[in-house]
Amino acid sequence: MIVQGTAGTGKSFLIDCIRKELNISPPMTANPLLVLAPTGVAAFNIQATTIHAGLRIPIREMHPLTGQSLMTLQEQLKHIKYILIDEMSFLGPKLLLKIDNRLRQAFPNKQHDNFGGVSMILVGDLAQLPPVIDKPIYASHSTALSLWHSFTIVITLDTIFRQQGASIRQQQFRALLHNLRNAQALQHDWQFLMCQTNATLTIQQKKDFNSSIHLFATNESARLHNRKMLKELNLPVALSLAKIAKQTNTEYDTNEQLPLEVLLSIDQQVMLIANLWIKVGLVNGAIGLIKQIVYENNTKPPNLPKYVVVQFNDYNGPPWDIAHPKDIPILPIT
Structure with a gap:
């Protein structure tokens, strides 16, 4: 199953609900749900573990597990019937294949089934951050594409809860975010953003924003800002x-x-x-x-x-x- 929705549609809240709904096993029985995320921050935000740690997938070259390592993974996952992965836009064909291979190892009785027979739930927004050193999951032309096509149930969350309000300004802001997400920003979106530039802020507002996280287009701009803040x-x-x-690399600098x-x-x-x-x-x-x-x-x-x-x-x-x-x-x- 795929659960998709833009930012602020309640995906993290839904994950928590799914976790509580599935964790109804009798006492002394392990939780049948494993919640994973591609990065440490994403995992921490939903009280999960990373894909690489949870499924023992190395960052670089992957080999089949053997001996004690394989037995440990099989023991850890033996009660798992559902795996939920958040931030699915980070998943590329390479990682999806590694997940599939590892789960076939973890459940040898179902090694001929996709993902070892485990029910998979992918959550996220494919318009958000793409995979690192990989293609988007839907752009593959390999075995991974058949895995991707096995997700036949798609649920879309379409109510934005994070940015609410009925005023014209609040509606403009929601429309701006939607247009940016779809790479369809219009001139009036740009004009709306330009009403809050440094030149239009009061001295107090500039002070309030001074310690906020800043976004820059280049590393050099970020470095200069960090030096300025350090000096202050x-x-x-x-x-x-x-x-x-x-020194094995002459260009280490x-x-x-x-x-x-x-x-x-x-x-x-x-x-x-x-x-x-x-x-x-x-x-x-x-x-x-x-x-x-x-x-x-x-x-x-x-x-x-x-x-x-x-x-x-x-x-x-x-x-x-x-x-x-x-x-x-x-x-x-x-």
Whole structure:
């Protein structure tokens, strides 16, 4: 089954309802529903696990599971009758095939059935973010397309709950979002957006928006804005230089996966870019504030800190510091 709907139509609420409806098994019986999502943030938002972790799918090349690893997966999934995957626009043909292969392994008695005989529910909006390094799921010309065509029940949620109101301005805003989603923005949509530019905002409004998340068209524009915000903190800034243990790539300085240098300051807003512990909110994309920068004895910038204490308001795990339960030490990564 496919459940589709644009932003704000209540997809996450519906997922919660499905979870409660299906979790009616008698006591001592495992939940028959497994809820998955393609990213850490998406998984955290609906109290799910990631597709890769839940089905033991590696990020890179995938091989069939054997021995103890296969037995563990089969044991973990033996009660599962339904799998719900949120944010289906992230699913490409490659990942869909991996999911199918893994489920055929997990349920060997039904290894000749699509997805190992499990009932699949895909939720999302295909007009949202596309797959990473893959084609959209519907654009495939491989075995994945036959899997996609097996989803014959499609339900569309068409009432927007997030942006409500009957005023002309509220209706304009809903129409603007709809037209942007469909890549059909009109001149009056542009005019509506341009009524709230920097030139039209009051001084107080500019202050209110100053600390908001900003969107930029280029990495360079984002970098300049981050430098500006860092300077406005008016606090000491620690330069941290990456350690290059083994230079195997002569063009390592163009690699944007990990920057060669990072500027750190107390009360600086930062983003976590790794899934450290999805269940408690330490996910790729989590926003926090730096509270401490701790160095090894007799070291100082530009050496790497021993760890950086970051306050994550969405963190809901055990406290590292009882006095500050949202503060978590983040260590350097390789």
